[in-house]
Amino acid sequence: EVQLxxxxxxxxxxxxxxxxxxxxxxxxxxSYAMNWVRQAPGKGLEWVSYITDSGSIKYYADSVRGxxxxxxxxxxxxxxLQLNSLRDEDTAVYYCARVLxxxxxxxxxxxxxxxxxxxxLVTVSS
Amino acid sequence: xxxxxxxxxxxxxxxxxxTISCTGTSSDVGGYNYVSWYQQYPGKAPKVMxxxxxxxxxxxxxxxxxxxSGNTASLTVSGLQAEDEADYYCSSYGGSxxxxxxxxxxxxxxx
Numbered sequence: 001e002v003q004l005x006x007x008x009x010x011x012x013x014x015x016x017x018x019x020x021x022x023x024x025x026x027x028x029x030x031s032y033a034m035n036w037v038r039q040a041p042g043k044g045l046e047w048v049s050y051i052t053d054s055g056s057i058k059y060y061a062d063s064v065r066g067x068x069x070x071x072x073x074x075x076x077x078x079x080x081l082q083l084n085s086l087r088d089e090d091t092a093v094y095y096c097a098r099v100l101x102x103x104x105x106x107x108x109x110x111x112x113x114x115x116x117x118x119x120x121l122v123t124v125s126s
Numbered sequence: 127x128x129x130x131x132x133x134x135x136x137x138x139x140x141x142x143x144x145t146i147s148c149t150g151t152s153s154d155v156g157g158y159n160y161v162s163w164y165q166q167y168p169g170k171a172p173k174v175m176x177x178x179x180x181x182x183x184x185x186x187x188x189x190x191x192x193x194x195s196g197n198t199a200s201l202t203v204s205g206l207q208a209e210d211e212a213d214y215y216c217s218s219y220g221g222s223x224x225x226x227x228x229x230x231x232x233x234x235x236x237x
Contacts, residue, residue, distance in 0.1 A: 035226070045164070045172065045215050047226040059225040095171060102160075109219050110226055112162045112177035119171060 002026040002115040004096050009120030016086050016124070022079040022096030022117055030054075030074035033099050035113065036081045038092035038122075046092075049081065050099070052108070064090075086124045093119040129227035130155065130216055137235040143204040146232045148216030149197055154227055156197035160219035163192060163201045165212045166231075172215065176201060203234070211236045 008020040022034070036048040049070040050059040058070050069082040079096050097113040131149040138144035148155065148163075155161055161179045164172035174183055176192035179199065189204045199218070203210050213231050220227035 037228075044213075044231040045166075045217075045228045047217070047224075047228060050225045059222065061224065100177075107222075109158065109160050110162075111160065112174045112183070113164070113172070113217075114174055114183070116171035116173075 002098065004098065004115055004117035006094060006096055006117040006120035009094065009122045011123045011125065012086055013126050014087060014124055018083045018086065018122060020081040020083065020094055020096075020120055020122070022081075024077045024079065024096075024098075027098075027115075029072075029077040033101055033108070034072065034079045035097045035099050036068075036070060036079075037095045037097050037113070037116075038090075039095070039119075040089070040092040043092075048094070050110075051079070083122065086122075088124050091122060091124045093121050095119045129220060129224065130218060130229035132214075132216060132229035132232045134230070135233045135235065137237055138203075138206045139237045140206055140208065142206050143202060144206060144234065146201045146203075146214055146216075146234065148199045148201070148218075148229045150199075150218055150227070151197055154218040154220045154224075155194065155199050155216075158219045159194070161192070161194060161199040162217045163190075163199075164215045164217065166215065167212050175214075206236050208236055210234060 003025045005023045051070045067085045071080045098115040100111045101108045163176040166172040180192040216229040
């Protein structure tokens, strides 16, 4: 059974930093691209970041580019999100999600997020 | 403001059908057949209901169907049941700069 378990969420002051982790099990982690998706309280889903199976390609939403860094440790089956220069508007539940893709040549397209964790809450407040 | 536009709410009576729309641009919804729909209950993680515009993952009832015309994708739920009451989000490939874009979500109420 595929399992994704996030951790690391906390209360942090504006301008602070935090590292989120997502522990994967039940599948060959090093064969799948992964994402972070967040959801502010009472709001909709927002895609945050994507990393390929090897970790060689990373994409970010405009709202977090330059402040957040996605990474992975395939030996430990762990996905990470480093959050720096946090702002009030970064307050959200952060989900890690596995993505199934279709790749043609050098381009890979997201077919669906087929597995999600339960989320970890990040609260940015003074 | 979300990249894809959804009506905030929709409703239908038990047994009836309801359609939720999702409008994007030629750079996302209109340009690719990589539209997905997710169902989310309060406090729970989303679950994929439709992918690649009109495909259903195994285990999703065939009451759920998807379609697309131009820059607008649609999710239709037929034979509404009480357990269909949830939030529904569309998503699309948005290009390498915005890999995935989501809609703002539609709260479906079953009357």
